Amino acid sequence: MNDIDKVKKLIIDKPLKLDCGQTISNFPLAYETYGKLNDKKDNAILAFHALTGDQFASDINPITNKEGWWNYLIGPGKAIDTRKYFVICANVIGGCMGSYGPSNINPKNNKNFGTEFPVITINDMVNAQYHLLEFFKIKKLFSVLGGSMGGMQVLQFVSNFPDKSVTAIPIACTHSHSAQNIALNELGRQSIMADHNWTNGFYGDNNKSPDKGLAVARMAAHITYLSKKGLQEKFGRKLQERDDLKFGFDADFQIESYLRHQGSVFVDRFDANSYLYITRAMDYFDLSKQFDGNLSKAFEKTDTKFFIISFTSDWLYPTSENREIVIALNSIGKDVGFAEITSDKGHDSFLLNIPDFLNTIKNFLNTSYNKKNEKRI
Amino acid sequence: MKKEFNTIANLVEKKSKVLDVGCGDGELMKYIYENITNDIRGLEISKSNVQKCVAKGLTVIEGDAEKDLKQFPKSSFDYVILSQTLQAFLDPENVISELLRVGKKAIVTIPNFGYWKVRIHLLFRGTMPITKDLPNEWYNTPNLHMCTIKDFVNYCNKKNIKINSKNLSYKNLFSQLGIFVIEK
Numbered sequence: 001m002n003d004i005d006k007v008k009k010l011i012i013d014k015p016l017k018l019d020c021g022q023t024i025s026n027f028p029l030a031y032e033t034y035g036k037l038n039d040k041k042d043n044a045i046l047a048f049h050a051l052t053g054d055q056f057a058s059d060i061n062p063i064t065n066k067e068g069w070w071n072y073l074i075g076p077g078k079a080i081d082t083r084k085y086f087v088i089c090a091n092v093i094g095g096c097m098g099s100y101g102p103s104n105i106n107p108k109n110n111k112n113f114g115t116e117f118p119v120i121t122i123n124d125m126v127n128a129q130y131h132l133l134e135f136f137k138i139k140k141l142f143s144v145l146g147g148s149m150g151g152m153q154v155l156q157f158v159s160n161f162p163d164k165s166v167t168a169i170p171i172a173c174t175h176s177h178s179a180q181n182i183a184l185n186e187l188g189r190q191s192i193m194a195d196h197n198w199t200n201g202f203y204g205d206n207n208k209s210p211d212k213g214l215a216v217a218r219m220a221a222h223i224t225y226l227s228k229k230g231l232q233e234k235f236g237r238k239l240q241e242r243d244d245l246k247f248g249f250d251a252d253f254q255i256e257s258y259l260r261h262q263g264s265v266f267v268d269r270f271d272a273n274s275y276l277y278i279t280r281a282m283d284y285f286d287l288s289k290q291f292d293g294n295l296s297k298a299f300e301k302t303d304t305k306f307f308i309i310s311f312t313s314d315w316l317y318p319t320s321e322n323r324e325i326v327i328a329l330n331s332i333g334k335d336v337g338f339a340e341i342t343s344d345k346g347h348d349s350f351l352l353n354i355p356d357f358l359n360t361i362k363n364f365l366n367t368s369y370n371k372k373n374e375k376r377i
Numbered sequence: 378m379k380k381e382f383n384t385i386a387n388l389v390e391k392k393s394k395v396l397d398v399g400c401g402d403g404e405l406m407k408y409i410y411e412n413i414t415n416d417i418r419g420l421e422i423s424k425s426n427v428q429k430c431v432a433k434g435l436t437v438i439e440g441d442a443e444k445d446l447k448q449f450p451k452s453s454f455d456y457v458i459l460s461q462t463l464q465a466f467l468d469p470e471n472v473i474s475e476l477l478r479v480g481k482k483a484i485v486t487i488p489n490f491g492y493w494k495v496r497i498h499l500l501f502r503g504t505m506p507i508t509k510d511l512p513n514e515w516y517n518t519p520n521l522h523m524c525t526i527k528d529f530v531n532y533c534n535k536k537n538i539k540i541n542s543k544n545l546s547y548k549n550l551f552s553q554l555g556i557f558v559i560e561k
Contacts, residue, residue, distance in 0.1 A: 339428070
């Protein structure tokens with residue numbers, strides 16, 4: 001039995017109509033939970049992962065044996081204290097950690113779906129995950145949160161289900177994927193497609209996956225998650241285990257070696273077709289377009305209390321784009337807080353141990369949780 | 378707890394909706410939240426102050442009053458509070474009109490440059506006055522547009538802004554601070 005077959009899965013039997021027009025049914029949604037759902041069922045938090053994340057937000061990921069991607073934030077005694085809150089995290093559909101995706105078997109021909117898998121959107125991902133509420137019999141979540149693509153899911157979730165979460169924390173995200181970000185995603189996709197092993201997405205047939213293309217896609221993307229200052233401070237022009245330049249194309253510089261390493265470890269845990277599908281979903285995300293260009297309309301029906309967070313050195317999802325969400329909420333008098341956290345670690349900041357960031361979430365959640373039962377004056 | 382905060386808080390009606398512009402570390406907001414109304418939020422430009430507000434469990438938006446007030450709809454708050462920051466804006470006239478657009482009423486406090494100690498300081502020492510409410514030197518003060526209580530009242534009268542202005546000459550001489558409720 002493959003490790004991935006052992007992860008927790010919810011089989012969603014209700015048909016789900018996708019934005020592309022196709023309907024899927026009886027599909028798996030892999031998930032993990034941390035902490036305990038209390039008797040009142042009012043302590044549940046749904047965390048959404050980013051492009052290359054998965055359901056293993058905390059503890060040790062049993063597949064990779066590495067720490068969960070949000071281990072700084074979620075766990076016993078941490079900012080999101082799992083002794084108090086019940087955290088649910090699911091692998092998005094289109095992903096490759098057990099949820100329905102292009103590496104699943106197509107019943108029509110008993111081969112991997114490959115590029116015959118339907119194109120999915122952020123909206124589809126969120127609609128699939130909504131079934132987790134029914135599964136756990138949760139009437140209303142206490143919070144939905146996520147960074148980057150996870151933040152987009154937060155926005156879409158509140159828009160789709162305006163009365164299903166007390167609070168929402170979109171982090172380092174956007175309501176509409178920018179041309180620059182579409183361009184960067186396209187760079188990654190073209191890199192995968194240029195790999196001979198990709199074979200139009202049906203590489204499952206010949207047991208040779210487009211590892212080189214996927215590694216280059218990851219290397220390019222990884223640069224966008226950092227900042228110029230962060231890179232300069234960490235690597236500068238430091239050489240990799242050598243005293244001088246070698247006048248060749250080996251990794252002379254530490255930054256080259258670092259990126260090659262990032263690329264090579266990534267291919268061990270991620271599927272190239274999933275990378276195509278998920279980046280496509282991000283590119284298609286434009287919440288304001290869903291509401292005739294008026295983002296405020298997406299939130300008109302909700303009383304969810306928002307806190308939006310951005311980072312000073314994030315040039316991928318800059319403060320200006322996060323602030324547009326704040327403005328859309330303010331302009332219709334919704335309850336929204338906003339903080340820009342100082343960090344030179346770029347977009348990746350939302351995954352790192354940055355005390356101001358972690359404390360912001362901790363304080364916002366804890367006081368909102370206490371206030372829930374407080375008498376209004 | 379500053380005495381000023383107490384005075385301001387008493388001007389706010391119970392259960393009303395309040396925006397504290399330039400809310401600083403959130404002390405005033407916290408007091409109003411605990412004693413007057415839960416429906417209060419702040420706008421604050423300083424990152425460290427934003428963190429202090431978040432730590433107090435207050436709703437705060439990091440932003441600049443001169444740019445970010447425009448995102449709030451007309452009359453979206455019962456009260457908009459501006460405590461001792463009017464004189465530090467580049468364009469206080471614009472800020473006042475935004476306060477009155479966003480809030481049904483605005484509570485504005487200003488350090489009074491007409492206070493007798495300030496007058497005496499300038500008259501006898503011939504240097505820029507330094508007092509409890511005006512602690513900085515001329516070269517490092519954040520205050521760009523100092524005014525007196527009388528100046529502020531005259532301004533409001535000129536602009537047809539309703540303002541409480543009884544015993545004006547007396548107050549202008551003996552108050553360190555002017556606290557006003559203004560409305561259109």
